[in-house]
Amino acid sequence: MAPFDYNRDAGVGDAHVETWWDYWQIDGRGCEFLVVPGHEDDPRLIRGAKALSGEPRNVPPELCDGGPRALLDLDTPRARAAAEARRAFEAWQDFAKAYPPVRSASEFRARHFADPENYPRAQALEDFRTQPAIAALLDTPELEDLVGDDPIANLGEDLGLLVRHAVDEVLPSNGLLTLDGRWLDIANADRRRYFNDYLDALPADAYAVRVLYHG
Structure with missing residues:
Protein backbone atom coordinates (compact mmCIF):
# COMPACT_ATOMS: atom_id res chain seq x y z
CA MET A 1 0.00 0.00 0.00
CA ALA A 2 3.03 2.29 0.42
CA PRO A 3 3.57 5.11 -0.17
CA PHE A 4 -0.17 5.68 0.22
CA ASP A 5 -0.54 3.89 3.55
CA TYR A 6 -3.10 5.84 5.54
CA ASN A 7 -2.57 4.11 8.86
CA ARG A 8 -3.86 7.09 10.84
CA ASP A 9 -1.54 9.41 8.94
CA ALA A 10 -4.51 11.04 7.26
CA GLY A 11 -8.20 11.07 7.93
CA VAL A 12 -11.60 11.98 6.60
CA GLY A 13 -11.46 15.51 5.27
CA ASP A 14 -8.18 15.15 3.44
CA ALA A 15 -8.73 16.05 -0.20
CA HIS A 16 -7.69 12.60 -1.40
CA VAL A 17 -8.69 10.36 1.49
CA GLU A 18 -12.21 9.27 2.36
CA THR A 19 -11.30 6.67 4.96
CA TRP A 20 -8.34 5.24 6.84
CA TRP A 21 -7.44 1.96 8.47
CA ASP A 22 -5.79 0.50 11.53
CA TYR A 23 -4.44 -2.56 9.75
CA TRP A 24 -4.86 -4.49 6.54
CA GLN A 25 -3.85 -7.71 4.85
CA ILE A 26 -4.14 -9.35 1.45
CA ASP A 27 -7.42 -11.25 1.48
CA GLY A 28 -10.24 -11.25 -1.07
CA ARG A 29 -12.68 -12.49 1.60
CA GLY A 30 -15.25 -13.75 -0.90
CA CYS A 31 -14.43 -11.09 -3.50
CA GLU A 32 -11.48 -12.85 -5.10
CA PHE A 33 -10.75 -12.24 -8.77
CA LEU A 34 -11.20 -14.94 -11.37
CA VAL A 35 -7.97 -15.88 -13.11
CA VAL A 36 -7.79 -15.85 -16.90
CA PRO A 37 -8.04 -19.57 -17.85
CA GLY A 38 -4.66 -21.16 -18.47
CA HIS A 39 -2.80 -18.81 -16.14
CA GLU A 40 -3.75 -20.34 -12.79
CA ASP A 41 -0.13 -21.15 -11.93
CA ASP A 42 1.40 -17.85 -12.98
CA PRO A 43 3.81 -16.83 -10.22
CA ARG A 44 2.73 -13.19 -10.49
CA LEU A 45 -0.69 -14.01 -9.06
CA ILE A 46 -1.20 -13.06 -5.42
CA ARG A 47 -3.00 -15.21 -2.87
CA GLY A 48 -2.98 -14.26 0.79
CA ALA A 49 -1.81 -17.15 2.96
CA LYS A 50 -3.81 -16.50 6.13
CA ALA A 51 -7.23 -15.24 7.15
CA LEU A 52 -7.65 -12.57 9.83
CA SER A 53 -8.19 -15.38 12.33
CA GLY A 54 -4.75 -16.70 11.52
CA GLU A 55 -6.18 -19.82 9.90
CA PRO A 56 -4.61 -20.86 6.59
CA ARG A 57 -6.53 -19.86 3.47
CA ASN A 58 -7.11 -22.30 0.65
CA VAL A 59 -7.74 -20.19 -2.43
CA PRO A 60 -8.79 -22.34 -5.43
CA PRO A 61 -6.48 -22.16 -8.46
CA GLU A 62 -9.10 -20.38 -10.54
CA LEU A 63 -9.25 -17.53 -7.99
CA CYS A 64 -6.73 -15.07 -6.66
CA ASP A 65 -6.53 -11.99 -4.47
CA GLY A 66 -4.76 -10.04 -7.18
CA GLY A 67 -2.13 -9.85 -9.84
CA PRO A 68 -1.40 -8.06 -13.13
CA ARG A 69 -4.63 -6.77 -14.60
CA ALA A 70 -4.08 -8.84 -17.76
CA LEU A 71 -4.25 -12.05 -15.71
CA LEU A 72 -7.54 -11.16 -14.03
CA ASP A 73 -10.70 -12.35 -15.75
CA LEU A 74 -12.91 -9.29 -15.29
CA ASP A 75 -15.31 -10.12 -18.10
CA THR A 76 -16.70 -13.51 -17.04
CA PRO A 77 -18.38 -12.30 -13.81
CA ALA A 166 -25.81 -5.37 -12.62
CA VAL A 167 -22.50 -5.42 -14.47
CA ASP A 168 -21.17 -2.45 -12.52
CA GLU A 169 -22.00 -4.08 -9.18
CA VAL A 170 -20.06 -7.32 -9.66
CA LEU A 171 -16.45 -6.30 -9.13
CA PRO A 172 -16.41 -3.25 -6.81
CA SER A 173 -15.70 -3.65 -3.13
CA ASN A 174 -16.06 -0.98 -0.43
CA GLY A 175 -13.13 1.15 -1.50
CA LEU A 176 -10.59 1.86 -4.21
CA LEU A 177 -7.01 2.98 -3.67
CA THR A 178 -5.78 4.30 -7.00
CA LEU A 179 -2.21 4.20 -8.26
CA ASP A 180 -1.87 7.93 -7.60
CA GLY A 181 -2.98 7.55 -4.00
CA ARG A 182 -6.64 8.54 -4.05
CA TRP A 183 -8.76 6.49 -1.64
CA LEU A 184 -12.38 6.46 -2.74
CA ASP A 185 -15.41 5.01 -0.98
CA ILE A 186 -17.45 3.01 -3.49
CA ALA A 187 -20.84 4.04 -2.20
CA ASN A 188 -23.09 4.68 -5.19
CA ALA A 189 -23.72 3.78 -8.82
CA ASP A 190 -21.40 6.46 -10.19
CA ARG A 191 -18.53 5.23 -8.02
CA ARG A 192 -19.17 1.60 -9.00
CA ARG A 193 -19.00 2.59 -12.65
CA TYR A 194 -15.79 4.50 -12.00
CA PHE A 195 -14.32 1.46 -10.22
CA ASN A 196 -14.95 -0.68 -13.31
CA ASP A 197 -13.72 1.93 -15.76
CA TYR A 198 -10.60 2.41 -13.67
CA LEU A 199 -9.79 -1.31 -13.64
CA ASP A 200 -10.33 -1.57 -17.39
CA ALA A 201 -8.03 1.38 -18.04
CA LEU A 202 -5.13 0.05 -15.97
CA PRO A 203 -2.02 -1.00 -17.90
CA ALA A 204 -1.90 -4.75 -18.49
CA ASP A 205 1.03 -5.12 -16.09
CA ALA A 206 -0.45 -2.97 -13.30
CA TYR A 207 -1.38 -4.95 -10.19
CA ALA A 208 -4.89 -4.94 -8.75
CA VAL A 209 -5.07 -6.54 -5.32
CA ARG A 210 -7.90 -7.20 -2.91
CA VAL A 211 -7.12 -6.27 0.69
CA LEU A 212 -9.14 -6.66 3.84
CA TYR A 213 -8.80 -3.66 6.10
CA HIS A 214 -10.06 -2.51 9.47
CA GLY A 215 -10.91 1.16 9.68
Whole structure:
Protein backbone atom coordinates (compact mmCIF):
# COMPACT_ATOMS: atom_id res chain seq x y z
CA MET A 1 0.00 0.00 0.00
CA ALA A 2 3.03 2.29 0.42
CA PRO A 3 3.57 5.11 -0.17
CA PHE A 4 -0.17 5.68 0.22
CA ASP A 5 -0.54 3.89 3.55
CA TYR A 6 -3.10 5.84 5.54
CA ASN A 7 -2.57 4.11 8.86
CA ARG A 8 -3.86 7.09 10.84
CA ASP A 9 -1.54 9.41 8.94
CA ALA A 10 -4.51 11.04 7.26
CA GLY A 11 -8.20 11.07 7.93
CA VAL A 12 -11.60 11.98 6.60
CA GLY A 13 -11.46 15.51 5.27
CA ASP A 14 -8.18 15.15 3.44
CA ALA A 15 -8.73 16.05 -0.20
CA HIS A 16 -7.69 12.60 -1.40
CA VAL A 17 -8.69 10.36 1.49
CA GLU A 18 -12.21 9.27 2.36
CA THR A 19 -11.30 6.67 4.96
CA TRP A 20 -8.34 5.24 6.84
CA TRP A 21 -7.44 1.96 8.47
CA ASP A 22 -5.79 0.50 11.53
CA TYR A 23 -4.44 -2.56 9.75
CA TRP A 24 -4.86 -4.49 6.54
CA GLN A 25 -3.85 -7.71 4.85
CA ILE A 26 -4.14 -9.35 1.45
CA ASP A 27 -7.42 -11.25 1.48
CA GLY A 28 -10.24 -11.25 -1.07
CA ARG A 29 -12.68 -12.49 1.60
CA GLY A 30 -15.25 -13.75 -0.90
CA CYS A 31 -14.43 -11.09 -3.50
CA GLU A 32 -11.48 -12.85 -5.10
CA PHE A 33 -10.75 -12.24 -8.77
CA LEU A 34 -11.20 -14.94 -11.37
CA VAL A 35 -7.97 -15.88 -13.11
CA VAL A 36 -7.79 -15.85 -16.90
CA PRO A 37 -8.04 -19.57 -17.85
CA GLY A 38 -4.66 -21.16 -18.47
CA HIS A 39 -2.80 -18.81 -16.14
CA GLU A 40 -3.75 -20.34 -12.79
CA ASP A 41 -0.13 -21.15 -11.93
CA ASP A 42 1.40 -17.85 -12.98
CA PRO A 43 3.81 -16.83 -10.22
CA ARG A 44 2.73 -13.19 -10.49
CA LEU A 45 -0.69 -14.01 -9.06
CA ILE A 46 -1.20 -13.06 -5.42
CA ARG A 47 -3.00 -15.21 -2.87
CA GLY A 48 -2.98 -14.26 0.79
CA ALA A 49 -1.81 -17.15 2.96
CA LYS A 50 -3.81 -16.50 6.13
CA ALA A 51 -7.23 -15.24 7.15
CA LEU A 52 -7.65 -12.57 9.83
CA SER A 53 -8.19 -15.38 12.33
CA GLY A 54 -4.75 -16.70 11.52
CA GLU A 55 -6.18 -19.82 9.90
CA PRO A 56 -4.61 -20.86 6.59
CA ARG A 57 -6.53 -19.86 3.47
CA ASN A 58 -7.11 -22.30 0.65
CA VAL A 59 -7.74 -20.19 -2.43
CA PRO A 60 -8.79 -22.34 -5.43
CA PRO A 61 -6.48 -22.16 -8.46
CA GLU A 62 -9.10 -20.38 -10.54
CA LEU A 63 -9.25 -17.53 -7.99
CA CYS A 64 -6.73 -15.07 -6.66
CA ASP A 65 -6.53 -11.99 -4.47
CA GLY A 66 -4.76 -10.04 -7.18
CA GLY A 67 -2.13 -9.85 -9.84
CA PRO A 68 -1.40 -8.06 -13.13
CA ARG A 69 -4.63 -6.77 -14.60
CA ALA A 70 -4.08 -8.84 -17.76
CA LEU A 71 -4.25 -12.05 -15.71
CA LEU A 72 -7.54 -11.16 -14.03
CA ASP A 73 -10.70 -12.35 -15.75
CA LEU A 74 -12.91 -9.29 -15.29
CA ASP A 75 -15.31 -10.12 -18.10
CA THR A 76 -16.70 -13.51 -17.04
CA PRO A 77 -18.38 -12.30 -13.81
CA ARG A 78 -19.75 -9.30 -15.68
CA ALA A 79 -21.17 -11.53 -18.41
CA ARG A 80 -22.80 -13.75 -15.79
CA ALA A 81 -24.35 -10.74 -14.06
CA ALA A 82 -25.65 -9.39 -17.35
CA ALA A 83 -27.20 -12.74 -18.25
CA GLU A 84 -28.84 -13.06 -14.84
CA ALA A 85 -30.28 -9.54 -15.09
CA ARG A 86 -31.68 -10.25 -18.53
CA ARG A 87 -33.14 -13.54 -17.35
CA ALA A 88 -34.89 -11.88 -14.41
CA PHE A 89 -36.19 -8.99 -16.50
CA GLU A 90 -37.53 -11.18 -19.27
CA ALA A 91 -39.05 -13.68 -16.86
CA TRP A 92 -40.92 -10.92 -15.05
CA GLN A 93 -42.08 -9.25 -18.27
CA ASP A 94 -43.38 -12.56 -19.58
CA PHE A 95 -45.14 -13.31 -16.30
CA ALA A 96 -46.62 -9.85 -15.74
CA LYS A 97 -48.11 -9.40 -19.20
CA ALA A 98 -51.04 -11.60 -18.19
CA TYR A 99 -52.03 -9.12 -15.44
CA PRO A 100 -52.94 -5.45 -15.11
CA PRO A 101 -49.98 -3.06 -14.75
CA VAL A 102 -48.18 -3.20 -11.40
CA ARG A 103 -47.21 -0.31 -9.14
CA SER A 104 -44.14 -0.42 -6.97
CA ALA A 105 -44.41 -0.65 -3.20
CA SER A 106 -42.83 2.81 -3.00
CA GLU A 107 -45.98 4.36 -4.48
CA PHE A 108 -48.10 2.90 -1.71
CA ARG A 109 -45.57 3.93 0.94
CA ALA A 110 -45.56 7.48 -0.41
CA ARG A 111 -49.33 7.62 -0.09
CA HIS A 112 -49.04 6.33 3.48
CA PHE A 113 -46.42 8.92 4.43
CA ALA A 114 -48.55 11.67 2.89
CA ASP A 115 -51.60 10.69 4.95
CA PRO A 116 -50.63 8.16 7.63
CA GLU A 117 -53.80 8.63 9.63
CA ASN A 118 -56.19 7.83 6.81
CA TYR A 119 -53.92 5.44 4.96
CA PRO A 120 -52.04 3.30 7.49
CA ARG A 121 -48.93 1.29 6.68
CA ALA A 122 -50.80 -2.02 6.93
CA GLN A 123 -53.27 -0.85 4.28
CA ALA A 124 -50.44 0.27 2.01
CA LEU A 125 -48.79 -3.14 2.29
CA GLU A 126 -52.08 -4.92 1.70
CA ASP A 127 -52.87 -2.84 -1.38
CA PHE A 128 -49.42 -3.55 -2.82
CA ARG A 129 -49.60 -7.27 -2.19
CA THR A 130 -53.14 -7.73 -3.51
CA GLN A 131 -52.30 -6.39 -6.95
CA PRO A 132 -53.05 -9.41 -9.17
CA ALA A 133 -49.54 -9.80 -10.54
CA ILE A 134 -47.92 -9.41 -7.11
CA ALA A 135 -50.38 -11.82 -5.51
CA ALA A 136 -49.59 -14.35 -8.22
CA LEU A 137 -45.86 -13.71 -7.84
CA LEU A 138 -46.02 -14.41 -4.11
CA ASP A 139 -47.49 -17.80 -4.99
CA THR A 140 -44.61 -18.50 -7.38
CA PRO A 141 -41.55 -18.92 -5.13
CA GLU A 142 -39.02 -19.71 -7.85
CA LEU A 143 -39.87 -16.56 -9.77
CA GLU A 144 -39.96 -14.48 -6.59
CA ASP A 145 -36.45 -15.72 -5.76
CA LEU A 146 -35.34 -14.49 -9.17
CA VAL A 147 -37.06 -11.10 -9.33
CA GLY A 148 -37.71 -10.27 -5.68
CA ASP A 149 -41.00 -9.32 -4.08
CA ASP A 150 -41.06 -5.83 -5.67
CA PRO A 151 -39.94 -6.42 -9.27
CA ILE A 152 -40.84 -2.91 -10.42
CA ALA A 153 -38.39 -1.44 -7.92
CA ASN A 154 -35.83 -4.20 -8.40
CA LEU A 155 -35.84 -4.41 -12.18
CA GLY A 156 -37.28 -1.14 -13.48
CA GLU A 157 -38.50 -0.79 -17.03
CA ASP A 158 -35.19 -0.26 -18.86
CA LEU A 159 -33.37 -3.52 -19.57
CA GLY A 160 -30.22 -1.76 -20.74
CA LEU A 161 -29.97 0.27 -17.54
CA LEU A 162 -30.66 -2.81 -15.41
CA VAL A 163 -27.90 -4.76 -17.15
CA ARG A 164 -25.43 -1.89 -16.80
CA HIS A 165 -26.12 -1.59 -13.06
CA ALA A 166 -25.81 -5.37 -12.62
CA VAL A 167 -22.50 -5.42 -14.47
CA ASP A 168 -21.17 -2.45 -12.52
CA GLU A 169 -22.00 -4.08 -9.18
CA VAL A 170 -20.06 -7.32 -9.66
CA LEU A 171 -16.45 -6.30 -9.13
CA PRO A 172 -16.41 -3.25 -6.81
CA SER A 173 -15.70 -3.65 -3.13
CA ASN A 174 -16.06 -0.98 -0.43
CA GLY A 175 -13.13 1.15 -1.50
CA LEU A 176 -10.59 1.86 -4.21
CA LEU A 177 -7.01 2.98 -3.67
CA THR A 178 -5.78 4.30 -7.00
CA LEU A 179 -2.21 4.20 -8.26
CA ASP A 180 -1.87 7.93 -7.60
CA GLY A 181 -2.98 7.55 -4.00
CA ARG A 182 -6.64 8.54 -4.05
CA TRP A 183 -8.76 6.49 -1.64
CA LEU A 184 -12.38 6.46 -2.74
CA ASP A 185 -15.41 5.01 -0.98
CA ILE A 186 -17.45 3.01 -3.49
CA ALA A 187 -20.84 4.04 -2.20
CA ASN A 188 -23.09 4.68 -5.19
CA ALA A 189 -23.72 3.78 -8.82
CA ASP A 190 -21.40 6.46 -10.19
CA ARG A 191 -18.53 5.23 -8.02
CA ARG A 192 -19.17 1.60 -9.00
CA ARG A 193 -19.00 2.59 -12.65
CA TYR A 194 -15.79 4.50 -12.00
CA PHE A 195 -14.32 1.46 -10.22
CA ASN A 196 -14.95 -0.68 -13.31
CA ASP A 197 -13.72 1.93 -15.76
CA TYR A 198 -10.60 2.41 -13.67
CA LEU A 199 -9.79 -1.31 -13.64
CA ASP A 200 -10.33 -1.57 -17.39
CA ALA A 201 -8.03 1.38 -18.04
CA LEU A 202 -5.13 0.05 -15.97
CA PRO A 203 -2.02 -1.00 -17.90
CA ALA A 204 -1.90 -4.75 -18.49
CA ASP A 205 1.03 -5.12 -16.09
CA ALA A 206 -0.45 -2.97 -13.30
CA TYR A 207 -1.38 -4.95 -10.19
CA ALA A 208 -4.89 -4.94 -8.75
CA VAL A 209 -5.07 -6.54 -5.32
CA ARG A 210 -7.90 -7.20 -2.91
CA VAL A 211 -7.12 -6.27 0.69
CA LEU A 212 -9.14 -6.66 3.84
CA TYR A 213 -8.80 -3.66 6.10
CA HIS A 214 -10.06 -2.51 9.47
CA GLY A 215 -10.91 1.16 9.68
